[in-house]
Amino acid sequence: MCGIVGVIGREDASTVLLHGLSKLEYRGYDSAGLYVNGAGQDYLVKRVGRIQALKDAVGPEVQGTMGIGHTRWATNGEPTVANAHPHQSQDGRFYLVHNGVITNAAKLKQTYLQNVTLASQTDTEVVVQLIALFAQEGLSAKAALRKTLSLLEGSYAFALADRTAPDILYAAKKQSPLLVGLGNGFNVIASDAMAMIDQTHQFLELNDGELVTLTAQAVTIEDAAGTPVKRDPITIELDAQETEKGAYPYYMLKEVSEQPAVMRRLLRRYTKGASLQFDVKLLAALKDADQLYIVAAGTSYHAGLVGQALFEQLAGVRTTAFLASEFAYHQPLLSQKPFFIFLTQSGETADLRQVLVQINAKNLPSLTMTNVLTATLAREATFALDLAAGPEIAVASTKAYTAQVALEALLAKALGAAKGQAAAKAFDVEHELSLAATGQQALIDQQSAIHELAKEMFATTRNAFFIGRGTDYYVSLESALKLKEISYVQAEGFAAGELKHGTIALIEPGTPVVAIITDPTTAARTRSNAEEVEARGGKVLRIVAESLAEPGDDLIVPALNPLLSPLLTIVPAQLLAYYTSLDRGYDVDRPRNLAKSVTVE
Template sequence: MCGIVGYIGTEDVKEIILTGLQKLEYRGYDSAGIALYQDESDFEIFKDKGRIAHLRSILEDVPSTLGIGHTRWATHGEPNKVNSHPHTSSNERFVIVHNGVIENDDYLKEKYFSNVEFRSETDTEIVVELLNYYFNKYGAVDVAIRHLMNRLEGSYALGIIDRKNPEVLYAVKNKSPLLVGVGDGFNMIGSDAMAMLHRTNSFYDLEDQEYAVIKRDSIELYEITGAKLVKEPFTSNLDPNDIEKGTYDHFMLKEIDEQPFVIRRIIQEYEKDGNLHIDPEIIADVKEADRLYIIAAGTSYHAGLIGKQLIENIAGIPVEVHISSEFIYNTPIISKKPLFIFISQSGETADSRAVLVKIKKLGYKSLTITNVEGSTLSREANHTLLIHAGPEIAVASTKAYTAQIAVLSILAYMVNEDNEIDLHHELSLVATVIETLCDRKELMEELARKFLSETRNCFYIGRHIDYYVALEAALKLKEISYIQTEGFAAGELKHGTIALIEKGTPVIAVISQEDINLNTRSNVKEVRSRGANTLVIALDSICAGTDQVVIDDVHPLLTPLVTIVPIQLIAYYAALHRELDIDKPRNLAKSVTVE
């Protein structure tokens, strides 16, 4: 949520920052702004509600070699020009951009600034005033930053410029992610590597309560105590071409099409000497656990529900799946020897990290399954398994979801190597089936037009593992098409849900398991008899002649990897026909880095 880009160097900074901000658009935002240093310690600030394209249109030609930019997702105050970042202190000495949420902002405002007239509704303006307060008190910016960090409660990634000293760019981090990009004759800051890959692939990763003093030709890292840190930068292996749309109109469609390649890459990455392989220490910790607790949110939570089926059926270990934002405040009774598995595409999900911090204090072991090497959840857990999906830009997750399930299947398989599944073969088959589904876009577009073009509501139903797919299906459709969509266990229809069925209501059934085939079909008949417009997605071996989408057979436990693909495409085309912003749906952020 939100994005920061900053640059200090010798080149004109405007396009560098704007390009970086465009690379962060996938995170979700409602407004944007940029501060550019001009001659005589003067700054020009341009900001407003709207997209980067609008910001570009209001920018003036301000030659500058120092600047900070920001994309905002509103948490304090509505999206408008005044609340947009950057913000300045009341004496206009300090210019700041901020990602995160300050939890004690009201207290700080009342204690320190009861006589200050604030211009915005943001917590960020309180941060910049407090920085200025401590600077006036102690006379040094680095000392003011340390006092500021000691006083703030909550999450924050800060980019700070002192307009009286344009030779320095400051970066401050707690909970919200922030990287320092290392260049030749320049240096940068950014919320993630993608914002800086057009300039550098070398980065320092700031940990919580650390800050950086950045000049054109030097970077100094410090702890909150003022102690200097010695770190080695890491090199990002991301290919800048991976974050471009290429010939596609939308990232979402590109990422759907990339799923066969991702499955094959996962097989390759987890293969050693012709066999699937996972770090023996991870396998040992899983085997020693008496219960696994999967912690996740959104799409990753739905992948976790599938993972529960995989692990319990293949490895024989009991699994609980919890929504991270609920677990932290409503923690259940935990078994004697648990292992916690955190699933997060970004590795920065704030709610999941809060759980990780809590369980680490209790002494429990943890494993993170993520797409981002070196992310917060990856660094702070005992173990990491990467999903190797490559950058996922569209807010609606597709390839990360299937990649998470694939990696979970390998984990389950490796914990019980005596199982009879040839997982290498089965995953290869899955990749092939996904390819065939991706080639049937015309059918999916026709179905989207027929069933979803005029509707305000839609329901997905399924039983067993298909129910979990129905939950993800509903999320995909609602988040990009804005159609009110719910996923239901098909057997629960008569317990209340069927009251919502009206003439023409779309009901989409997922049927992939032989043992529940007839049961779900009976539910389809029930809703059809009440006027529902029904669509059935089924595997070939259990299909009926009237099923609209028939999928080649795969292993019963891996069916979610293939049944989800037509669902992703149908959601895409439903949004496309409604002329919506598919990659950046309203009110949503890709990486939820605040609780």
């Protein structure tokens, strides 16, 4: 949930590190630091707060040819300078940055470090002190690192610097993402390619248990037993301009506005003429399954709920969406021929990977839908599909959500057609997604009106509710999540029919309730629920499909097949959350306590 950068062989190491850390700000963090070594001098600078505070503290004298940097999201110990990375060994020799959680840190401290006074509350410092201890006992730096790794339980991505050997960097990983980038006369380390894409497009993927030695001219990978590993680099094509805000004040508004383009990009990617383009082996594996299990977290889980309806109705296959954090430790009774679909924006979500490891151990087929095809979940699943959403920087996911729903629709249509399902044959997914793109743009163009509704509904409220039925209920869950994530309004999504079963007790005069109505089967019932809210003094905002609109409705969404209505109804909900956060003076892109990529369980 934090970021790692490292570089060796560049005269401007501090500049490279600071730029890389800036590119990782989107992941969420509460402190940052760097270590730089060169020409017999070394520097350690750490600050709490934004990267800018670190930049302000790094003077012109902080120069070197090797260094490591880190943005920290607090897990062990509160955000302080002492707890910020890099961490230094007591003897001043080693510096370490770390993503992940070492679950046996307390035991290791008690066993090995009783004579060491720790300067922080972190599990990371335990690791760097262990490395120093073993080096003091006579092991080389690499051997000391390898011995330490053999003792660790939990997850980690490490970058290690040895001040006595400024021409070498070390890296290692287990269950946390880490890449090595190959430059011309230099090499880099990054937890996300985005951090170093301006330096190189050539990256080496690392597997769990591997240890890497980097110099300016070479990279050596060894497995856990110390055997050298040969691996060809991959090319990651990412336009650095895509990671900039451009004329937009916040990334979130930019990414909301990019959703129509994402719909069209998916159509280009997965259609050719009148046919859908998916791997025949993937379709065969899906066709052979007797149940689909969609595993996801947060926003992706809400997309999975929509996918559940799409696969059942279009492909005629039983489908259930699960929260990854629950599935990993409370696995249900599986069907005879299960197939797993993992939904993840980053491709590194720790809860999902925990499930995938279990699934792989049982040799069960799986598919990862992700925005990063080089990520761990994409590489370790049987199949992988690209969301084609482009870089998503804001913590609150927007375009990745609609990309997931659209890609699920495309795949459900293809699977249903392969199975001869009448519903799939009648469902013109290309036409519907084209309509969705046009409809999204029409809603985005109503930003000013939606801003006024946000002021009216949420300017001072402490809580809010979203209600709907069917897929409108699933959108209510995602809409509430968007509002609570970035505006800190206590927002909840409820099935409209459940109001009378307890929730309506929370309605007071002025309580904001957003009713989403796009399903003709249940529209009248949801309207009735909204009226019940109003009868108790609640303030209702109605988001209604064009075909179901009535006088007095607040937001009308263009016509679209009800199965894909989430692609439209979520857009005003995203903008309501955006403007509520903006009007309250919050950092829209970086809400408190949250991280973009959740790489720890």
